[in-house]
Amino acid sequence: MSEEVDAGLVAEQIREHPEQIDQPDPTKHVGKPLRRKEDARLITGRTRWTDNINLPGLLHLAMVRSPMAHARITRVDVSPALERPGVLAAFSGADLADQLGVLPCAWPVTADMVHPDHHPLAVDEVRHVGEAVAVIVARDRYAAADAIESVEVDYEPLPAVVDMEAALSDEVLVHSDKGTNKAFLWPFDGGDYDAAKARADVVVKRRYVQQRLIPNAMEPRAVVVEPLTEGDEYTVYSATQIPHILRLMLALTTGMPEHKLRVIAPDVGGGFGSKLNVYAEEVIALVLARKLGRPVKWTESRSEGYQATIHGRDQIQDIEIAATRDGAILGLSVDLKADMGAYLQLVTPGIPILGAFMYNAIYKMDAYRFRCTGVFTTKTPTDAYRGAGRPEATYAIERIVTELAHELGMDPVELRRKNWIRHEEFPYTTVAGLTYDSGNYEAATARATELFGYDQLRREQAERRERQDPVQLGIGISTYTEMCGLAPSRVLGSLSYGAGGWEAASIRMLPTGKVEVVTGTTPHGQGHVTAWSQIAGDALGVPFEDVSVICGDTQSSPQGMDTYGSRSLVVGGVAVHLAAQRVVEKARKVAAHLLEAAEGDMEFDGGTFSVRGSPDAKTTIQEVALATFAAHNLPEGMEPTINAEAVLDPENFSYPHGTHLCAVEVDTETGRTRIRSYVAVDDVGNVVNPLIVEGQVHGGVAQGIAQALYEEAVYDPDGNLVTGTMVDYLVPAAPDLPDFTTDRTETPSTSNPLGVKGVGEAGTIASTPAVVGAVVDAIRHFGVTDVRMPCTPERVWRAIHEHDSDGGERGAQGTIAYGGQQTATTAGGAE
């Protein structure tokens, strides 16, 4: 349980020791909004992005990609490409099939999961637009790009299937040899839902559609592979979130020995889960570097990435909630269909399962039934995208709880209050089997409603309705929690995930007292260099500036599970803290020896060891580091090092929570929505760097708003990606987003010594239902109970005027172009 803070006592301390407030302890860094050390180089681009890497003799790869969603490959002739200037080689899938292996899926969620072979280069059939069928190797990227069109590929068209429910009829098979498009059925039962439903006075049932999203990391994917001059050894540079996992998987996929591979993730410009994968191009580049004995590079273009990098979401949720007339939630049933796309990428099947434990959210109930069906379609594979399963779950439960409130005639905040886990009930084991360690939903909600002006906005809403104002106002509520900090290894094992969830850190004390932190986490924008410097600096009592962080290279940071699932701080950061504590314990022995005192009499504070009772007898950790380096005078039998490492396997997930409130104005004449105010009160436990937390909340909320209002990857019935460029796939930018009002409550996690929780995905998980809930709330009096995401102006307008919440669906079937010309913005093929 968290320690209660006595506000009166704190106030008294402030009165008696005002200097502590005015001059915060300069040796403490955790909790301060320190500027990020890495930003200057990241923002100016004066850094090593993978595409910036240039090596002598570098060759460039370009992929020939399928323009068809589904077809049999009857012939590939690469020879015309070989005649072009600058082209050195070209290969079809068949040419390389015996060397490339098949791409891995590390999460077979059920024993009988259908797991089709996924060739890095298609051999005899293509199953989504953009699937690679051949590769060009050229002296420069221009020659490579120019040669793409000269490769001759004959396709015998097969029918596409883009709709999950149509796919489940198995009339068109994505993998004909498998006999079914159903990848798996994954069930979970907590309690007896049928019994709970039988006792209910009210049952509300809804269908929600999680549209397909494109992750859109700012840096496109890129890979460079360098063969070393001898020994069949390779260095793989990749814009990846997972250098350690990639190394293992490249070894397993290609059969090359793991110890001959070194993987480096240089600075990486965002991932949002899309770089938590093992991609065809990484395998192809490695195999070609080996085959040709030359370094090779491949960098995707944005439109190419739209087809060849994983997508996110794409689920259909049939959700049912059962409650008593007075608003006690009894049970919840979820029937989920999750679109895998054409193949299973690294963790594709596990994504909806990550959501399985979050549908019950912060609410107490007796019973929960969950069924998830994975479905193959002829579309780009889906996989992890910021939140990965949990935004979907949070969206459905937060939407339907509000619907239930309307059904019961209760205020939606009040209904939540009636059902949520009260702060004194933690730790609390939920109907889904998780034990939430800490939380205070009351405090976060109270703060959020106060900042939002909830009652006043409700009054304004009533007035606008009363006077039939063309601009109506709606309020959306999301009292979310989530599970992150992946993950206790035993839990991952029980879910059939292919690896553990630990993280490694080591601390190297240099002779001058400077510090190197080696971490297995791999930042791609998160600010680990800064945060780990704060944590290590505090634990060791050294200045923030004296700490450097080494990461993203399997040679210098040999052990790691990398960065995803809001795990870096709660697993990796805590491991840094533990390793630093071990350094201090070793240093304590040396200090006691140097000061000729008993180890038990040593005190350590702010980087200085002193002898209890003899304040003049002291030495600093830097002096200890130098003395250990010299090793002239160390305790008997002690190894000459105070370096230490820690590998932490977390005992539990981390459960950030919070309350997000959104007010949306809807222009009922045009359907246009405008977010008028957005309040986010998040509880991420103790905060290491408020600036970084704020950044994560802003970015996360923006991405959640993007799903609510703007973004959707649309396929036409033939399996062409209609939203093939950023002209049609609308990523909102600063002018499209409101100011965010943010605040925090701090209920420390009790599952780790820093009391921290993850924050990387919380904003995305929380915000989408708040925004859509507000849109629906604004027009509910027109008889509207749902608007399909994204809530485009047309959909909102049709919902109001035609009671057709699918509004733009007819638009989703493709575009009308003038005079038979397709516009630049809607062309299906990759470059």
Added chain:
Amino acid sequence: MIPPEFDYLRPYSVDEAVTELGRAGEDAKVLAGGQSLLPLLRLRLAYPTALIDLGGVGELRGIRREGDQLVIGAMSTHHEVLHDPLVFAHCPVLAQATATVADPAVRHRGTIGGALSHADPAGDLPAVALALDAEFVIAGPDGGRRTVPAAEFFSDYLETAIGTGEVLVQLRVPVLGPDWGSAYEKFSRVAQAWAVVGVAALVRREGDAIAEARVGLTNMGPTPLRASATEQALAGVSAGNGGIAQAAERAADDTDPPGDLSGQPDYRRHLARVLTRRAVTRAATSTVTT
């Protein structure tokens, strides 16, 4: 995003540009700010043999007043138009519409002449030029110049009166007197996006009544359109009562809007009516600052 191979030519005068264009043949393209052309090349949706870059042609830049017209060089950037005091004073609707074009980066590179020559019906400037009854000065071989009125300039989807071997050199727009009000209403899904529908309204008032109205429609057909029925219905209408709304009901008459992810044709027709009412109302209550 690698464009196909092309020859690159950079002339320094209009005559030189026209000569080069003639020499380069039918498959050459004129490069202005490149904000539409370069994406087409990079997506390999266009394969010009040569690009004639007008970036070095100084005579195509700048904005000046000639009598009752503003003369705007075709290579003036959106940013220059947006911040030009003459445009602000005498043709504010052009500045208003230009401010909605894409984002600051595009507005610093993109040019008014390039946008009008590209003639994307979803672009903001063609409908404004049409509503203004602007004139387009086109240079041809042997020093020839011809002037085309806006009503004849936009001939079809992405097609204009600019012939093979010709270059747009000037846009001439009328100086609007103090009795004119104007407004541009753009409806787009994100700030930097193309218009779903846009409406440019110009209104000349006599007392409380609308003496003359010109309404240009963005993205309501393969070319920018004038809402002629609305314009006729607005003549003589008082700015104060429901006459504007009634006239705006006819804004979508004789239009042929596209259907795409941002809106089906019926929705666009509806938007055209609503936005026309709003634009005309704003225009009728605003004045040109002279």
